[in-house]
Amino acid sequence: MPTGHRHIVVIGTSLGGFAALRTILSAFPEDLHATVLVVMHIGTQRSLLPELLAPHCRLPVKHAEDNEPLTRSVVYIAPPDRHLMVFEGRVRLSTGPKENFARPAVDPLFRSVAVEFGERVIGIVLTGDLDDGAAGIAAVKACGGWVAVQDPSDCVAPSMPSNALRAATADVIAPLDRLGDVIVDAVRQKPSTARQIVMDKTPIELETRIALTGHSSPEDLDTLGERSTLTCPDCGGVIWRVGEAEPLRYRCHTGHAFSNASLNAAQERSVEEALWISVRRLQERAAFALQRAHVAQRRNELHEASEELEQHAKFAALEDSLRRFLQREAVGQ
Template identity: 55%
Template sequence: MKTRSNTRDIVVVAASLGGLQALRTILSSLPTDLPASIFVVVHIGAWPSLLPEIFQTDCLLPVMHAQDGQPIALATVYVAPSDRHMLMRNGVIVLSTGPKEKFARPAADPLFGCAAVEYGSRAIGVILTGKLDDGAAGLKAVDACGGFTIVQDPSSCLAPDMPKAALQAVSPDRVVPLEGIAAAIVSALTDDSRKRLSMDEREQIALETKIVLTGR
């Protein structure tokens, strides 16, 4: 995957209850020449998933289920398949049957943590509507490793638990209603602000990510 080292170009997005419509709204508003890769986790468990087909009806970018070993391409939306954690390493996607996180597989925390360790300040983490608190620890990891953080305004969520938990875990760069998420993502791609890295947290995140990867 070719990219400038200082460019934010990895976007990880998590949603649960209410996420289907939220994601359709966001993905339909992204430009066709988006200079980033989008990774989406929805809590679907082991149920068969038609999410790529559903999202593709509104989205101008290609949308697909992620495949193990698939090279990461720009201007593409990758959706975590049923019963697999979606991760990335060395420019390719890694699917894992590692332990469930927050009672979910696929889950947000493994994806966000892996993006934080692999891509640091290049990562953008987005938490959307959903129950419970999956994604809060992952968004904290993105922030600790220098990435950009976006949280959907809980008042615009069908289920505000996930955004509220994220807001308790980190002070995000942006808190915006659903209609502003796509614009916030596009704006974050060229945001050149940099954060102080937490190396202790990064090492802990890297260890946790390694455990998930060994569960393949």
């Protein structure tokens, strides 16, 4: 197949991703003239994803290995706790900072292939929570690539596809049972000469370097965006808002990166944890005040005992109010 054809397929998924990948890979012919790279959020635990997917795919399915050359008609799966990326035609596995609280994350892979292969890239976002992949799919599209997104109504978890669609205009939105054939057709088609790069690639290249090397500086981040008043939920450092366009994104100088949805989810968890800590502290204050009241009563120090009982009642009431608030919030979710 001529090198001008699309020959890099990148797929990102999370919750519900195993069944989705099984369906899509089963549609690929054994002579698919493309390299397929897959990121699924799997964390740090040992993964059997290639072994589980291989029986459903005519192509070889394997964990990617650092520095191996990309080969057509092979499916590379991101291994645990490594960002899967591409640099100078080779697989690169990075221990760079987590993005959207994930490693492997979808965005680093999508950005790296967008920079290197441009219009020859096919980017796919499948079922998953939050919005990892949204910035990556925007980068693919901005560099001239072709984009397909699983129909959110067809997803176990529609957040990732929905946010991808907000970030970039998809060439195809399709249910899972059609996406495999859609990808095969896109590989066979030559990119349109009408596709243009619609933004400066410099920020994408810089973020790719940060994810690949794990190093960034305040100067790098000043190039990417503006300092904010927010702090990194991973390391506590200052974070920068990256760019002005959707999706809203943030980075700290350590390198951690967050989408709008992932940062919001982290702040919600942090607030809830802080409030439950306050419940515990108030419970302890109430119990301690009651103990002091009992001691004062045994000493016949009635005025002091009365004051301690008032303190006990105050802390117990605050604890009860806060607990009720948290329980109402939990029911509301």
